[in-house]
Amino acid sequence: RAKASGGDHICLYDKAMDDTARMQRRLVDDMRQAIARNELELHYQVQIRLPAEEAVSYEALVRWRHPERGLVPPNDFIPLAEQSGLIVKLGEWVLRTACAEAAAWPSQLPVSVNLSPLQLVAPNFVAKLKSILEITGMDPKRLELEVTESCFIADGAKAGAVLHAVKQLGVSISMDDFGAGYSSLAMLNSFPFDKIKLDRSLIEDLNSSEKSKGIVRAILSLGTALDVPVIAEGVETIEQLNYLCAEGCVLIQGYYYGRPERHLATRGLLTDDETAQPEGEVTPPNLT
Ligand code: C2E
Ligand code: MG
Ligand code: MG
Ligand code: MG
Numbered sequence: 239r240a241k242a243s244g245g246d247h248i249c250l251y252d253k254a255m256d257d258t259a260r261m262q263r264r265l266v267d268d269m270r271q272a273i274a275r276n277e278l279e280l281h282y283q284v285q286i287r288l289p290a291e292e293a294v295s296y297e298a299l300v301r302w303r304h305p306e307r308g309l310v311p312p313n314d315f316i317p318l319a320e321q322s323g324l325i326v327k328l329g330e331w332v333l334r335t336a337c338a339e340a341a342a343w344p345s346q347l348p349v350s351v352n353l354s355p356l357q358l359v360a361p362n363f364v365a366k367l368k369s370i371l372e373i374t375g376m377d378p379k380r381l382e383l384e385v386t387e388s389c390f391i392a393d394g395a396k397a398g399a400v401l402h403a404v405k406q407l408g409v410s411i412s413m414d415d416f417g418a419g420y421s422s423l424a425m426l427n428s429f430p431f432d433k434i435k436l437d438r439s440l441i442e443d444l445n446s447s448e449k450s451k452g453i454v455r456a457i458l459s460l461g462t463a464l465d466v467p468v469i470a471e472g473v474e475t476i477e478q479l480n481y482l483c484a485e486g487c488v489l490i491q492g493y494y495y496g497r498p499e500r501h502l503a504t505r506g507l508l509t510d511d512e513t514a515q516p517e518g519e520v521t522p523p524n525l526t
Pocket of ligand 3: 414415435437438471
């Protein structure tokens with residue numbers, strides 16, 4: 239039958255397309271149920287301030303506790319959630335859960351939550367955020383929202399307007415993944431970000447590339463010039479830490495100080511005087 243229709247090549251191709259579409263539809267259905275069944279959970283990664291190495295904030299990162307597949311990382315389902323529009327519901331779950339959990343932390347440190355572009359332009363985003371803050375009793379001053387440059391690509395004016403309204407509530411806004419993709423100086427100029435997050439790819443290359451060192455140094459001095467704090471993400475080694483420290487970067491996030499952990503939210507570890515400890519046997523950084 240394949241021959242009759244002009245060769246099985248085309249036929250196989252069509253079938254493959256069909257399978258992919260069916261698989262994706264199934265995954266979206268599974269995700270929708272995952273939200274209803276409470277299979278999603280938030281892990282929190284500490285952000286540190288040098289030189290005291292004190293915890294200053296925690297970033298919420300979503301995971302899917304899948305009944306068969308185990309703990310699924312966000313990169314395996316967030317893109318499809320964005321493509322299908324389900325991210326609006328999923329993102330609402332993340333916001334509500336992060337606010338409810340952080341409101342109960344003894345430390346009262348800020349929490350940061352990642353936002354997708356679609357969430358920002360969804361109808362009533364600001365009203366929803368406001369009601370989440372009210373219902374959970376979360377202090378808006380303790381909430382930071384992380385956006386990437388992709389938020390400004392489709393409709394930059396609309397995104398800017400929504401973010402301004404969000405800031406009116408007392409919530410702060412961070413520019414995530416700066417130095418990757420198309421993140422531009424114009425974007426920094428067009429919106430008053432409260433924090434700039436240096437992309438992990440730049441930090442990763444610090445060891446091997448003089449160019450990356452230069453770019454990191456330039457972004458740090460940009461932060462100083464604009465009076466916007468800069469945090470380095472993805473810091474794993476003492477060498478990276480020493481370079482950043484020497485260049486005046488005092489805010490650090492990365493495996494060197496801690497991975498995203500569920501227990502930070504549940505075991506009451508977030509006490510007032512908590513100072514984060516490096517995992518395992520790590521030599522304290524040379525902070526001179
Ligand atoms: P992101 O917001 O840039 O988050 C940082 C990612 O880098 C996290 O990956 C974190 O676990 C990882 N990371 C932190 N320090 C290190 C390090 O020292 N080394 C290495 N190799 N990785 C490090 P994760 O949790 O897999 O999240 C990936 C991305 O998924 C996030 O990137 C964010 O864009 C997205 N994402 C996560 N949670 C949410 C969410 O609730 N909503 C939305 N819209 N996106 C989310
Ligand atoms: Mg982030
Ligand atoms: Mg990032
Ligand atoms: Mg990212």
